[in-house]
Amino acid sequence: MTEPKKLTRLQAIILLVALILTLFPIFWIVMTAIKPPTDWNASPAIWIPSEPTLINFKTLFDPDAIRAYGVGGVSQAATSAVIGSIIASVTATLLSVSIGLFSAIGISRYAKNSKWTPLVILSGRMFIPAAIAVPFVIIFSNIGLTDTYTGLIAIYVAITLPFSTWMLKSFVDDLPREIEEAAMIDGKSRLAAHLTVTIPLIKGGLFATTMFIFILNWSEFLFALVLSYSNINTIPVQLAKYVTATAGTLYGVQAALAVLAMLPLIVVGYFIQSHLARGMTFGAIKQ
Amino acid sequence: MSKPKLELVALRKEYDNGAVVAVDDIDLTISAGETIALLGSSGCGKSTTLNMIVGLEQPTSGDIHVDGQSVVKIPAGKRNIGLVFQDYAVFTSMTVYKNLAFGLEIRKKPRREISKAVFEVAELLGITERLKIPARELGGSELQRVAIGRTLVTKPDILLLDEPLSNLEAESRLAMRRELRRLQQEIGLTIIYVTHDQIEALSLANKIAVMNAGKIVQVELTTEICRRPGHVFVAGFLGSPPMNLFQGRFKHHADQLYFEHGVFSLNLSSTLNLVSIPSGRVILGVGPESLRLVSPGSGDASGLVSRVETMGSERVITVEIGGQAVHILDSAAVLPPRTEEAVDIAFDLNTLHIFDADSNLRIDLHETKVDHCEPAN
Amino acid sequence: MKTEASSKTTTIDQQNAVPTPEARGKKSGRGISRYMTVPGLLVSLFVLVIPLLVALYMSFTNWTPTRGTLLEANLIGFENYSELLFWDNRFVHAVVRTLLISGICLVLEFSLGLGLAVLFLREFRGKSLLFSAFLTPMMVLPVVVGYIFWMLFQSNGPINQILEIIFGAEAAVQWFRSPNHAVAAVIITEVWHWTPLFFLILLSGLKSIPENPVRAAIILGASPGQVFWRVVMPMLKPVIIVAFIIRAMEVIKLFDEVFMLTRGGPGSSTETISLYIYKLAFNDFQLAYAAAAAFLVLIGSLTLIHLMLLPVRDRLLEGNR
Numbered sequence: 001m002t003e004p005k006k007l008t009r010l011q012a013i014i015l016l017v018a019l020i021l022t023l024f025p026i027f028w029i030v031m032t033a034i035k036p037p038t039d040w041n042a043s044p045a046i047w048i049p050s051e052p053t054l055i056n057f058k059t060l061f062d063p064d065a066i067r068a069y070g071v072g073g074v075s076q077a078a079t080s081a082v083i084g085s086i087i088a089s090v091t092a093t094l095l096s097v098s099i100g101l102f103s104a105i106g107i108s109r110y111a112k113n114s115k116w117t118p119l120v121i122l123s124g125r126m127f128i129p130a131a132i133a134v135p136f137v138i139i140f141s142n143i144g145l146t147d148t149y150t151g152l153i154a155i156y157v158a159i160t161l162p163f164s165t166w167m168l169k170s171f172v173d174d175l176p177r178e179i180e181e182a183a184m185i186d187g188k189s190r191l192a193a194h195l196t197v198t199i200p201l202i203k204g205g206l207f208a209t210t211m212f213i214f215i216l217n218w219s220e221f222l223f224a225l226v227l228s229y230s231n232i233n234t235i236p237v238q239l240a241k242y243v244t245a246t247a248g249t250l251y252g253v254q255a256a257l258a259v260l261a262m263l264p265l266i267v268v269g270y271f272i273q274s275h276l277a278r279g280m281t282f283g284a285i286k287q
Numbered sequence: 288m289s290k291p292k293l294e295l296v297a298l299r300k301e302y303d304n305g306a307v308v309a310v311d312d313i314d315l316t317i318s319a320g321e322t323i324a325l326l327g328s329s330g331c332g333k334s335t336t337l338n339m340i341v342g343l344e345q346p347t348s349g350d351i352h353v354d355g356q357s358v359v360k361i362p363a364g365k366r367n368i369g370l371v372f373q374d375y376a377v378f379t380s381m382t383v384y385k386n387l388a389f390g391l392e393i394r395k396k397p398r399r400e401i402s403k404a405v406f407e408v409a410e411l412l413g414i415t416e417r418l419k420i421p422a423r424e425l426g427g428s429e430l431q432r433v434a435i436g437r438t439l440v441t442k443p444d445i446l447l448l449d450e451p452l453s454n455l456e457a458e459s460r461l462a463m464r465r466e467l468r469r470l471q472q473e474i475g476l477t478i479i480y481v482t483h484d485q486i487e488a489l490s491l492a493n494k495i496a497v498m499n500a501g502k503i504v505q506v507e508l509t510t511e512i513c514r515r516p517g518h519v520f521v522a523g524f525l526g527s528p529p530m531n532l533f534q535g536r537f538k539h540h541a542d543q544l545y546f547e548h549g550v551f552s553l554n555l556s557s558t559l560n561l562v563s564i565p566s567g568r569v570i571l572g573v574g575p576e577s578l579r580l581v582s583p584g585s586g587d588a589s590g591l592v593s594r595v596e597t598m599g600s601e602r603v604i605t606v607e608i609g610g611q612a613v614h615i616l617d618s619a620a621v622l623p624p625r626t627e628e629a630v631d632i633a634f635d636l637n638t639l640h641i642f643d644a645d646s647n648l649r650i651d652l653h654e655t656k657v658d659h660c661e662p663a664n
Numbered sequence: 665m666k667t668e669a670s671s672k673t674t675t676i677d678q679q680n681a682v683p684t685p686e687a688r689g690k691k692s693g694r695g696i697s698r699y700m701t702v703p704g705l706l707v708s709l710f711v712l713v714i715p716l717l718v719a720l721y722m723s724f725t726n727w728t729p730t731r732g733t734l735l736e737a738n739l740i741g742f743e744n745y746s747e748l749l750f751w752d753n754r755f756v757h758a759v760v761r762t763l764l765i766s767g768i769c770l771v772l773e774f775s776l777g778l779g780l781a782v783l784f785l786r787e788f789r790g791k792s793l794l795f796s797a798f799l800t801p802m803m804v805l806p807v808v809v810g811y812i813f814w815m816l817f818q819s820n821g822p823i824n825q826i827l828e829i830i831f832g833a834e835a836a837v838q839w840f841r842s843p844n845h846a847v848a849a850v851i852i853t854e855v856w857h858w859t860p861l862f863f864l865i866l867l868s869g870l871k872s873i874p875e876n877p878v879r880a881a882i883i884l885g886a887s888p889g890q891v892f893w894r895v896v897m898p899m900l901k902p903v904i905i906v907a908f909i910i911r912a913m914e915v916i917k918l919f920d921e922v923f924m925l926t927r928g929g930p931g932s933s934t935e936t937i938s939l940y941i942y943k944l945a946f947n948d949f950q951l952a953y954a955a956a957a958a959f960l961v962l963i964g965s966l967t968l969i970h971l972m973l974l975p976v977r978d979r980l981l982e983g984n985r
Contacts, residue, residue, distance in 0.1 A: 007788045015783055015794070018776075022798055025812045025856065028822060032815065099703045100933040106700030127716070128917050130942040131958025135715035136720065138734060158711030165704060170851050178901045194700075219805035220939075226946055236807035240924060251815065258808040269803030270796055277868050280861060281906055285868055364885035365737055380898035389894075390884040434880075441884060601777030 029262075032255035033057070037069040042253040056256035066253065078257050081238035085261075086223070087149055088218040088234060092156030096217075097210050099157065100164030107165070107193050109180075129159075129222045137226060147231045155223050159200040160213045167212060167279050171205030172198065208275035211268045216267060235261045291320040291355075292477045293445055295338070298349035299508070300335050305347075308337040311501035312349065317445075317494075320477040322471050324488035324509075326524075327498035333481040336498075337447050340479070341370045353444065369438030373450040375430040377437070379423035383414060386422050386433050390441035408436045411470070428459035432466075439474070448480035452487055464490060485525050489513075497521045515640075519647040522572045522640060528603055528614040533571040534644065536644045546571055550609030551588035558636045569650070572640035575616040578626060579633045580604065586631025606632060684712050723956035726930035729949050737952070751762075754932060755957060756892030758940040759964075765847065765936065766915040769854045769907060776855070777862025779906075782892075784867050786810040796945050802860040810924025817925070846926050850934050862907055869903030870896070909972050916965050 007015065028200030033056055035049040059066040062076040110242070136155060137146060175198065183193040197204070221236040228237055239257055269276070277285045294317075300310040310332040317323050327331040338344040339544060340351060342363030350357050358366050378386050387408060391401040409415045412432040415423065422433060431451065438446060451467065452460045452525060468491060471478055482488050488495050489509055495521065496506045507518040516522040522530045535548040546553040546569070553571075590608035602619045605612050617623075624630055641650045712978070718734070723744055727737030748755050780798060784791070801809070816823050817839040824836040839849045873896060881895045897904075919938035922928065928935035935943075937957075945954035 007786050008781065011783055011786070012788070013807050014779075018780060019794065019797060022801060022860075023857070023905060024822075025809075025816060026800060026804070029808070039937045041818075041820070044825050045818075045820055045822050047822065091916045099707060102700040103704030106704075110700070118967075127962050128938050128941060128958050130919065130938045130945065131714075131719065131955060131961070132715060133942075134945045134958070137945075138722075138951070139715060139718060144947045154711050158707055161704060161707055198857060215803065219807070221805075221807045221923075222942070226942075236805060238808050239811055243980045253697040254811060255815070258811050261721070262808050265805060269799065271794060273799055276799070276802075277864050281865060281910055285865055285906060286901065343879055343882070363882050368883075370880070370883050372876045372880060373875055374874075376874070376880040378877055378881075378895060378898070382899070387883070389886075393881075393884060393886045393890055435883065439881075 001219075029255050029258050030287045034066065035073065035102040035214075035252050035255075037252060056252040057260070059253050060244055060256055060260065078235070078238050078260075081233045081235045081257075082260065084149070084232050085218060085236075088152050088156060089214055091149075092153045092217045093214045094209060095153065096157045096160040096164045096213050097168070097206070100161055100168050100209070101199070101206065103161075103165040104168035104172050105198060108169045109177065132159075133226045136223070141265065146227055147229045148234055151234060152224060152227055152234075155227070156217050156220060159220075159223075160216050163216060163279065164209055164213050164238040167209045167275075168202070168205065171202045171209070171276060174205075176203055200281075205275070208272040209279070211272045212238055212275065215265050215268060218261075291316045292353065293479070294316040294319070294355075295336070295354040296350040297353065298336070298339060298344075299347045300332070300344065300465060301347045308501050310339070310346075313501075313503045315496055315503060315506065317477060317479060319477050320475050321494060322492045322494060323494040323506075324478070324492035325479065325481045325498055326483070326485060326488040327555075328483050328524075329508040330502040331483075331498045333498050334449060337370065337449055337479070337481055339444075341368050341447055342366050343370075358578050359553060366444045367441075367443050368447060370447040371434045371438055371440065371441035371449065371451060373454060375434040375454070377422045377425070377430050377433050379421070382419055383409075383425070383433055384418040384423055385419075387436050387440050389437060389594040394441075396598045404440050408439050411439070411473070412436045412466075418567065426465055427455050431455065431459075431463060435470075439470075443476075445477045445479065449476065450482055451480055453482070453484065463468070463552060485527075497524065499524075515649065515651075516518045516572070517649045519570055519572070519642045522642065526574065528575050530574050530640065531611075531613050532613070532642075533573065535571060536569075538567045545653075548588075548609070553587055553634060553636070555636060555639075558639070562653060568644035570642040570644050570647070574638060574640075575603065577635040578613070578615040579635070580606075580615060581615060581631045581633045583629050585629050586633040588634075589629065589631045590631055592626050595626060597623070600634050606630060608632070695747060700889050719955040720959065722952045723959050725952050727952045729951065731839060736865075745960060747953070748957055748960055753934070755940060756933070758935050758937050759961070761804050761847075761935065762916060762918065762937045765854070765918065766912060768851055769858070769915055770911055772855045773859045773862045773911065774849070774866075774904070774908070777864075778866050778916060780859070781867035781870055784863075785870060785930045798863060799860045801857050802864075804857070806857070806920035809853060809857045809926055810921035813849065813856070813921070817849050840926055841930060841948045843930060846930060846934045850922055850925060854915065854918065857921065858911060861911060865907040865910070866900070869900050869907075873899050905972060909969055912969060912972070913965070916961075 018219075033046060034052040034054065035046065036051055036053045036055065039046045039049050046250045054063050055065060055069065060082075063077050134150075140146040140151045145154070179201065180193045184190060188196065219236070220234075221240070222235040223230070224237045225240065228234070235257060239254060239261065272279075293315075295313055295315040297312045297314060298310060299308070299312050301308050313332075317578070325336060327333050335344065339346050340366075342358070342361065345593050346359060351359055353366065353368070357496045358368075378389065379627065381389070383596075384405060387405040388511065391404060393564070396404075406415065411420055412435065414429060414432050414436065417429060421431070425433065431454075433453075435446075435448075448467075452463055455463055467478075470476070472493075480491070493509055494506065495509050495512050496503050497512075497518070498504065499520045505512065505521045507515070507517060512521065513525055516525060516530070519532060523532055533546075533548050538545045538547050538645055543554055543556045548571075579586075582585050588608050590605060590606040590613065593607045594603075594605040595602045596605075598620050600619050602623060604615045604616060604617055604624065607613075613632065642648060643650055722734060722737075723736070724741060725737040726740045726743070727734050731737060774802055784795065790793075801916050804812075815821060819836065820822075823839075825837040827837065837845050839845045877895055877899070878891055878962055881891045886894065917938050918936045919942065922934055922936055923942075926934045928939045932940075941954045941957050941961075942952045944957065
């Protein structure tokens with residue numbers, strides 16, 4: 001037993017400054033999202049809106065709503081982007097985690113660890129997306145998958161699969177084999193043992209992995225950007241489009257969309273924060 | 288002995304605002320050149336005591352004197368007291384040389400002086416050939432040597448060892464025990480070490496302080512402690528198997544003194560001075576070597592054999608007497624009894640130990656002649 | 665240890681002639697379970713390996729979408745590669761710039777993350793709440809981070825406002841007009857976004873460091889600074905390397921934030937490798953050339969990361985047991 005040390009005054013101040021720097025950008029985007037159009041681009045910038053409003057959020061789904069404030073230029077609702085993001089991320093996450101789960105059990109229980117596996121998996125993550133996107137666009141345009149959710153989901157599954165597999169494997173590795181063997185002595189087949197014993201025991205890990213993969217999919221930008229023309233849309237693509245909107249900068253509406261995009265991730269992130277290190281480091285760092 | 292090197296004065300350590308008392312007002316005096324063992328089971332406060340002596344923890348109250356000066360206000364690392372951890376805590380990222388040199392490099396000593404000191408200590412500990420090797424590649428007893436050497440290089444006044452042998456294999460444990468004894472003779476260090484292993488304590492220390500529940504229950508020379516355990520705890524802790532303890536009372540009856548146990552009764556008049564003994568509750572301590580198996584009907588108490596264990600030339604026989612397991616040390620040469628066999632046991636009345644049942648302290652009535660636990664060499 | 669134990673049980677069970685799951689498994693093959701990794705392999709094959717092979721083939725051609733199908737394109741050997749390496753200044757600059765930005769970002773993120781992690785070893789009220797708060801930036805999606813900082817760095821934005829208050833009216837900066845300031849803006853954005861990851865990894869590393877070597881160093885007379893640099897840091901090394909690799913892999917791909925902040929401008933002063941390849945492929949339609957650039961970068965970064973990985977590969981493996 002040793003007594004933990006307390007913060008000194010200087011350290012407390014440093015911590016406070018760091019906290020302010022960390023939270024200020026979040027504060028700013030939230031404030032902008034509830035600013036009325038007159039406050040959007042005021043000079044000097046307005047920190048806290050005079051009359052907080054939800055008009056920006058309303059405009060996301062009803063482009064005409066902002067007209068009442070004399071602002072034009074919102075030509076397209078963000079509804080399709082929100083729906084598109086949900087379709088692509090949720091489907092891709094479920095697929096990636098299901099496939100990853102089987103691979104994880106398979107590798108953990110039946111495969112010998114190769115010294116090179118981590119490196120191979122890491123290299124998969126290192127290939128620059130802009131470059132993988134090139135052959136995808138070519139192949140997809142030949143088989144009619146460009147500008148479809150099927151195509152986008154296929155890519156999302158592929159690029160998140162190493163993460164889901166490796167993260168789940170680290171949870172399966174934590175379980176002693178004997179647990180499944182006990183079930184098999186009771187007459188269950190291997191597969192049944194995995195389904196009824198292994199999977200329920202890593203529930204927590206499965207949830208954390210699902211959430212982690214969801215964060216990755218929901219955040220993805222580049223593939224959506226190069227594979228979408230008119231049929232598919234996601235929030236990040238929509239956000240990028242707004243930046244170059246001809247009608248000047250639609251700060252408030254964009255901020256509202258940004259808040260809408262990051263809110264679920266922050267919530268999900270807090271739920272799985274104890275597993276974040278494991279996910280980010282391919283299970284090299286547990287805790 | 289010479290003047291006191293280290294004195295603990297009413298040393299106390301509480302945790303959680305007094306909810307837990309780890310060390311309960313202990314007093315202890317250690318002379319220069321002495322080797323003292325703090326003996327006790329885990330959680331008795333011995334490690335906390337070491338931590339306070341070395342300065343890793345601040346005492347709640349009480350004082351620590353080194354050469355008559357209080358050191359409580361001096362930070363750890365400036366007290367010139369070394370500590371060797373149970374898990375050695377060797378710096379695995381460094382070579383053996385760097386480990387040994389650490390304390391002197393910290394003190395910014397000149398390079399030549401450092402290497403001279405390191406080689407001296409490495410020589411002393413027989414790890415000269417290992418100096419260039421990364422410490423993480425070493426085995427148990429070598430790690431131990433590095434940990435001790437790392438401390439010796441800084442020439443500490445007092446060396447504290449926390450369970451120095453418990454992480455070692457049986458073989459290296461013997462070798463290391465010999466090694467430690469040699470060191471202590473060659474350098475003449477003052478050594479305090481903590482252990483839960485009585486054989487270790489008996490073979491290394493010249494004085495033993497037995498700790499229980501944060502208190503020191505007895506401090507005695509190693510040669511004396513087995514002969515005259517001063518406390519019920521010490522009696523029940525030392526020896527293998529430890530002393531049998533019988534709760535009962537003394538009764539005077541018709542000029543005779545009896546020990547009444549409930550299941551059996553002993554007439555002690557022949558051995559004890561009748562006058563000085565009060566009636567009342569006592570605890571009778573009988574070493575397993577002071578009991579003999581005799582044929583039924585001829586002994587002092589009777590019971591059933593529940594277990595027979597032969598170890599080398601000796602045999603431990605466990606007999607259930609009135610629900611209490613009583614250990615008897617017998618020669619393995621004779622034919623062992625069968626389990627469940629009804630036997631009688633006879634007490635050697637000249638080697639009894641008597642303790643007050645309330646204070647648990649020893650009542651001295653006569654000189655005990657037999658060593659209850661001989662230090663193994 | 666575990667395998668030893670389980671193989672021991674097997675031998676004992678076999679002696680007793682009781683069919684163990686192990687033995688049964690051997691007889692019946694391993695059932696369907698043996699094929700559990702197949703779906704994952706198939707996905708990887710079709711959605712990663714094949715496109716990569718296509719890209720590799722493409723990088724040796726002079727194909728562009730205007731020249732018929734890929735199969736009709738001419739093979740030109742290593743021409744794209746030599747062009748990139750010896751003649752394409754914009755590519756070389758993008759590589760150097762990306763490495764520079766990555767290096768600065770990693771050093772800053774590491775230092776800040778380490779400092780914060782060390783503070784979190786101390787005891788204070790509201791620690792778990794603050795821990796969550798400090799992790800927030802890494803949960804925000806990169807595009808949104810890019811957009812937020814694009815707003816913050818506007819000439820009439822809050823950052824300039826604060827600079828004016830502290831350093832006077834001249835301190836305001838046209839962040840996206842000057843190359844140096846634009847690069848600084850990119851770095852600040854990146855550092856804000858990913859310092860929490862270093863903080864997270866280093867804190868979990870610091871917490872798992874055994875206490876006794878630290879205490880031993882204190883007793884040997886080391887000051888807190890000496891304890892930290894001589895004892896704690898060497899023990900933290902594997903974790904630091906893991907953190908660096910993970911971050912290096914991502915920062916080398918830096919795209920989303922820059923796309924939102926500057927689109928590589930002004931000029932090409934903030935153009936990263938990713939952005940350059942993106943522009944080559946999707947603005948200029950030089951697909952084959954872009955593919956060659958991507959492979960060059962892959963080879964480069966693989967080598968780099970392999971070198972970083974060498975000292976800790978065993979630990980990484982152990983983590984994945």
